[in-house]
Amino acid sequence: MQDVSASALIPLMRIGDELGLFNVLGRKGPCTESEFSNYAKIDQRYAREWLLAMCAAGYVSHTDRVSKFYLTEEQKSVFAFEESSAFMLGAYDILSGNIHNIDNVREAFKTGKGVNYSDSHPCIFSGTARFFRPSYSANLLEKWIPAIPSVEKKLQDGCNFADIGCGFGVSSLMIANAFQNSKIYGFDIHRPSIENANKEAKQIKINNAIFKVADAENYDGEFDIITFFDCLHDMGDPLGASKYAFNHLKNDGTLILIEPSAADDPEENFNTIGQMYYAFSTMGCVPTSKSQKKGLALGAQAGPTKLFKILENAGFKTTKIVKKNATNMVIMAEK
Template sequence: MELDENKLHALLGQVVVEMGAAANGPLITIGDKLGLYKSLSELGPMSAAQLAKATETAERYVREWLAAQAASGYVEYDNVNDTFFMTPEQTAAFGDKNSPVFMTGAFYAITSLYHDEPKMVEAFKSGEGISWGNHNKCLYCGTEKFFSPSYEGNLISSWIPSLSGVEEKLKKGAKVADIGCGHAASTIIMAKAFPNSTFLGIDFHDKSIEQAKLKAKASGVNNISFQVSTAKDLPGDGYDLITFFDCLHDMGDPVGACAHVKEALKADGTCMIVEPFAHDTLKDNLNPVGRAFYAFSTQLCVPCSINQEVGLALGAQAGEKRLKDAITSGGFSHFRRATETPFNLILEARP
């Protein structure tokens, strides 16, 4: 077999980029935990010694960390003054936790993937699933930390207003269920914005519900309750709004979940389904966003679904067509794409 040297060199160059990205992952969470990005973005330009002093860390480690970050393009280096600083764009991605594009949370979740690699090896051999609750604990805080900035930046300002008549109901006082609420980032955001409405957050992962209760208490909201439950066991009926945030594709029986949700809604109720952005064909998803979501999907979403009844395993790149098929098969008559972001599809379903 004869090798094309140009293609080989291009591939090896890409692999070196991947090695650097993989090796820098822990440095991103370290920088976040120790406040290195935050301090540099707020106080820079700074030397390594100045940043170390400001964050009460060891200068030699900070100097090497800064070099890695500069080589990655995550911070800037001033060769003349031997100082480092962050651009507004770098700050938005790494230094400002309130930014809608704050990205560090993804790397906490990625940490869990490496811990759980032996489980995935066995899953590939057996074809069996892996429960969401059977992953390394880094996954749960990472998932919340990754999704929260986008929810904070979009949920109240654009996603809910894109739904027909829902914002008005929430302002007056509506009954809402948030399915697959996790640590309740989405639930708390909605409850704060609409104090006249009542919210029930459910999740089948008991440890997540424990954290959700703590976070809701810390936030000071008192119009939320929580319960350990699957979507198909959602208690009660007469809901004005039921939401799925980045979780419908993880379910073993999304059709059954939608069927139960439809019956739990009022006749004029609405179901909002937030899903990872995807096109309907594989060829159209072969891009950086699709690549990241396929990687998470292989190790988290598909195993989670397979571990449950039916195990439909839609995956995180299901696309609007397959999602529509599942949702309308659950009995919903009205379906539309309400809005979108580069990372999410926001879908509206009504009975």
């Protein structure tokens, strides 16, 4: 029942996000339901029912006899403020997008074919960026890059960096902003994501990042660092992509792979994070991979042994996990 109740909130979370309800409450609360509906410019009866559902979930707080509603500092950071590193609403873009994708994926279950990433509901594209951004902003510059000092030094001195499968370019733009001597290239096969990345770079005035539409096996250039953020397992041919990266890395170059944290043995992934990743993987990663050449369908929870094997078969000599947290592991590989 707890899981059913949590799933029942999915449409309410999307509506709350799209109408800016959490943000209004975060800025204006404590307020009565009537004040809230005026601030948010929504009907009072819907406002009341939404607020009560959120209180029942513990996502919104209330004063005595439920006369006023507000968000605690913790609730604000999870629900109200997009720039917070605890922000979780992006997950609901993906959850809603996956529901929209049911018809395509159900047919793929029967045929064994794939579903093109570009045929996903647009919620998936924005959701991927919004869901990963908090984790990248908490970890990338402060923990993951410093875990590989040679990479940090090259970025500081100025180097060529390629981010493959960059999507909206969240990771690429963080790196470009922090290391302005370096030139950052983001490549992805999905044109609307690349357009979004270039638009964002322009808006935030980042001049050292360039985004281009390219497959993981057809970009140009020679790089000091090549990264794959949460995308190698989405590719039909991760070995082909790793070999291509090997051939486009300088001899002393480094490949960095960010993948979901997972154990090799599926039973060890039978936990809250594993439940989410196996579900996301069934609805997104496996169909995307199967829609491409080879269609290896590694899955989001491939585990380190399979990933190391791919990198070693691609030619990399040293492979190791340099960081791991509840959601992600960072693997580095050198020639």
